[in-house]
Amino acid sequence: MTTSTTSQRGGLSSTALASIPIAIAINVVLGQLVQSVLKLPIYLDSIGTVLVGVLLGPLAGAITGLLANVIWGLTLAPSALPFAAVAAVIGLIAGYARQYGAMHSWWKMALAGLLTGVVAAAISAPIATYVFGGVTGAGADVLVAMFQSLGASVLGASFMQGAVSDPLDKTITYLIVWAIISALPKRLLARFGANAQ
């Protein structure tokens, strides 16, 4: 296992090159499933991003998030494309969460998820407002309608919708990632080198 992650001349290791496309596909498939089938006010479209961020660091996480939304937006759900920047930040934070020891216990992961959610909501709100007029055709639209009927502006309602959905969504996402990594065989984790325990 000493040479497995060392072929890194171009910036990304071969492990990152192999994992990122799979993480992207997982994001798109699960995101599409939750958005179009379950119609819940959460997304679960960043499990792959957080997984790669935690296993392979901030750069790999950011690339996963960015490209996942680009591909998802260009193929199945145009509404995902403008949020690519948000997805990149989510991957970045996941990478740093790992460096600050978030993987040591489940509640630290939950906390990291909560923090990621607040940041994501703050960056998403202006995009949701100016590109989509506050709605994306997903289950969370009902929250935007509710906040606007309570007197909020479109930007305000978009942020409040994000502030409800995102921390919940990201906390669940981080906990799922924690559960999955805990269940992974040690031999497989060794592939991810010094980044994994």
Next chain:
Amino acid sequence: MQRTGLFIERAGFLQRLNPLTKATGALLLIGATFLLPAPLTGAALLGGGLLPLALASLVARRFLDILLKTLLPVLISLVLVQGLFFPTADPTIVAIGPLLFRRAGLQFALDTGSRLLVVAGAPLLLFQTTHPGMLVQALIQSGMPRSIGYILLVALQLIPAISERAVGVAEAQRARGLETEGNVLQRIRGVLPLISPLIVGALVEAEERAMAIEARAFNAPGPKTWVRAIPDPPAERMARIAMLTALGTLVVWRVATFFSG
């Protein structure tokens, strides 16, 4: 690439162009729809730009079909949410059937909707007339990192495969008695046993893929050669410069009017 592959093999106008020219065009259309006043710009770009191009490229029917299918939920949501709940001081009400719409809200929905059609339509047309492999090759040849191109292409191929595996996992778990229907809590609980086998299986596959990448010396330094050559006539290079100049001019004009008005 059955379900995610948008590319349709036809011998039309856009199919003959260099992928970079089409991508620049899509960028210009998207930029213009945000920089010029809505909803007229959106309607003009769709009716005068995207639709004739789709017709000339022989993909018009599939183009409209996919565009409407993907955007209809957003558009309906937009009209309902903003038409009924838009925060406005304008008291004008438009009654349609039993629903009382706010006029300013409908206007807002119309503006945003017209933009969305262009924002979604331009990339859609690009991918219906461009093979993803050719686009990625053109982007790499003009300076994009090769690893990013690899990630994009592999992810595009993997989405149908992972999607199929998700269906397989769902069926296997249902055979073991997992409930995937019912109220919201039951549905959330049903998702978890589907996700973890899917991801663990995919990570095991990532390991094999990493070994294959190393075995083929993907990360080896030095120049690489290409099997196919993508034609790039001077006229198209000029067109790209013209389109980028137009986009730059629009941005400068918009910023100038913003500060003077």
